[in-house]
Amino acid sequence: ENGRCTTKLESMGFRVGQGLIERFTKDTARFKDELDIMKFICKDFWTTVFKKQIDNLRTNHQGIYVLQDNKFRLLTQMSAGKQYLEHAPKYLAFTCGLIRGGLSNLGIKSIVTAEVSSMPACK
Amino acid sequence: VPGSVVCCSSQNYPLYIRSVPTENELKFHYTVHTSLDVVDEKISAMGKALVDQRELYLGLLYPTEDYKGYGYVTNSKVKFVMVVDSSNTALRDNEIRSMFRKLHNSYTDIMCNPFYNPGDRIHSRAFDNMVNSMMMQVN
Numbered sequence: 122e123n124g125r126c127t128t129k130l131e132s133m134g135f136r137v138g139q140g141l142i143e144r145f146t147k148d149t150a151r152f153k154d155e156l157d158i159m160k161f162i163c164k165d166f167w168t169t170v171f172k173k174q175i176d177n178l179r180t181n182h183q184g185i186y187v188l189q190d191n192k193f194r195l196l197t198q199m200s201a202g203k204q205y206l207e208h209a210p211k212y213l214a215f216t217c218g219l220i221r222g223g224l225s226n227l228g229i230k231s232i233v234t235a236e237v238s239s240m241p242a243c244k
Numbered sequence: 245v246p247g248s249v250v251c252c253s254s255q256n257y258p259l260y261i262r263s264v265p266t267e268n269e270l271k272f273h274y275t276v277h278t279s280l281d282v283v284d285e286k287i288s289a290m291g292k293a294l295v296d297q298r299e300l301y302l303g304l305l306y307p308t309e310d311y312k313g314y315g316y317v318t319n320s321k322v323k324f325v326m327v328v329d330s331s332n333t334a335l336r337d338n339e340i341r342s343m344f345r346k347l348h349n350s351y352t353d354i355m356c357n358p359f360y361n362p363g364d365r366i367h368s369r370a371f372d373n374m375v376n377s378m379m380m381q382v383n
Binding site: 136139140141142143144146147149150151152226227228 | 254300317318319320321348349351352355356357358362
């Protein structure tokens, strides 16, 4: 039940991400490479959707990127720390889909997962 | 004065085709196809960093004696191709650019329509109306 819920949220996020990316990249220049696209997601995309940028972007330059948001908007209203940790994944599923949909429309196939160890920060 | 507008997905299948009929239908379609080939060439050239192309507008792709093809590729790899009659010399570059902008804007609206499934043929009255008004402008 919980799993189906998360999957549904993620796929809704996917479709929304596709549309959002189309609108956001309508007036931007052509992207140079994958890193360029990831920077766009971390800065412009995140700012337009969550009113702040990603705090930290790390990559192994082999296709894995870790985006860290220290004050994730959808988690800030829950208690800081570990109290409602088990409920956090629901709130992250849609956003994972958002990123996956956005990347997909830009030609990048991806798997997007989220990890929360201490709210409201998440990766 | 005949003209044609084609919108192609990133996988190169057509999402939207509109042509004002012409006596030489075959030659017309030929120009559309070769224009799409030129678009693909330009895109792969960009990928290998042979051409630095930050703009989405590709410009004149394929001038034949009868027709001229223009191209535009979005960041989401959707291709727009416009073919106009070569005798239409009144059409300026910035007019073509603005027509592609209109196409891109309308396509974005379609993408944001939750009832539209990406990759499907485009069946939209708003889109049709926009293309109609564009073709009347060309003629």
